Amino acid sequence: MKEIRVRFAPSPTGPLHIGGVRTALYNYLFAKKNNGKFLLRIEDTDQNRYVPGAEKYIIDALKWCGIEYDEGVGIGGPHSPYRQSERKHLYFEYAEQLLNEGKAYYAFDTPEDLDSMRERLTAKGVATPQYDYLSRYEMKNSLVLPADEVEQRIKNGDSYVIRCLIPADREIIVNDLIRGEVIVHSSKLDDKVLFKSDGMPTYHLANIVDDHLMEITHVIRGEEWLPSAPLHVLLYEYFNWQAPEFAHLPLLLKPDGNGKLSKRDGDRLGFPVFPLRWIDPKSHEVSSGYRESGYLPDAFINMLALLGWNPGTAQEIFSMDELIQAFSIDRVGKHGSKFDPEKAKWFNHHYLSSLRDIDIARLLEEQVLGKGISTEINYLVKVAALIKERATLIPDLWEQASLFFIDPVSYDEKVKTKVWRPDTPQMLQSIIDFISFQEDLSLEVFEPALKDFIHQSGLNMGQVMNTLRLALVGSAFGPGIAGIISVLGKERTIERIRNLMTKA
């Protein structure tokens, strides 16, 4: 059987948004599931829209996500180069072939010509004014101009484009793996430009030529391409090439209102739409990324995979390998999905709290050092064990852990008025005495010992605990008291209790 080959072919016009990442992911999963190859091709045929840094961003983003490609920009492969601008010389001959076979033609119309054509048609009441079987014979192209004039114009260096000659009366059938048969009448299609006057192919030509040359077997792309799929099918037919299978993915929609999620949504919606932070090279506007916001790549990918695809079972937590095993195109839904930032958080909390203490400790280490506080890994591991289930995003780790590194600078007034009594200082002193005599502060030993002591001293458990919390944390917040003391150690605990006694 023929090897499965798929590609992700973004254009470097800016950062990849989560919809693009999902498209890449589904391509990747499909390839791996079928022991095939996944390619990264950069479609940079529009010089005007080129954005510096975008290509690097795309590569970095895929890498962060753990989506590895077998061939493509940056790593090369048997069909190098994988950047369309570097394949520029390839495309003209294919356009020429269609020209010679009467399946395409030269067009010399200026933008003004095109505008007036549309105006004329609109005035006549034509519903879809376009360059097609009705209007093409009233334009300046090689179908109407005498052959010698065409030749002369080209010789003169007149600017021209090459347009595809769409048949007037054909049913074009697109077989889509997700949508089934989509039938479009050729009269609804326009004579799309295949080759631009700047010497570059358009998407339509370059895409078909490269997919063919790169032996792509399955084209998995966003639904926004469905309307041009009939043109692509026709082009494969014109070239007499075997067309790949198509799968048009439903779009990711904005969680508020309507419309597809777009790069321009940036941070407007209160959550990142990009995998990594992006700083616009022109405006210097910063758009946040999932990585910088504190999401784990595994959680991000897991969340994205389930947006538009489901395994048909109740399983929701998938590693990349499990996704590869479970993935299939026919369980991809047909309708667009609104992205839910809350669910993304839930996934991240799940992944974060399932990490080993040592991994949490390393994440925490970075943040602690970033605050200019020196620490050591054994201490961090102990802290990690206490806080990991309390954090949703990576930065929450510091929020939860700061009490282990910084003494309270103030005390929550509400808590204070609630717990403070005239005899509180004596009570705290007795606790200090008790702690001073403890030899083993490990949680297993110390926690029951502390409780025993409180009982035996006839003290009120809630009263003591809440006061201790005020002393140790400064507010009603944080892990269990015994755990905090166990990690903080004898000296720091006593010092904090004394602080409360003097300041209160």
Added chain:
RNA sequence: GGUCCGUUCGUCUAACGGUUAGGACGCCAGGUUUUCAUCCUGGUAAUAGGGGUUCGAUUCCCCUACGGACUACCA
């Protein structure tokens, strides 16, 4: 406007033409944690509307409504 695609709880979704329409997130309540969070248990909530076909329709067909994509010498 035209072409094409779509429509199950608020959201992501499941359901050979036969289910009390299931799960997850969120939300609400209770429990655990003598704090907060986590966690556990329970609850809330949906087949867009109208016609067919059928013994039987979330499922098949048609119409309507609504949503979306596309409609460039952009991808």
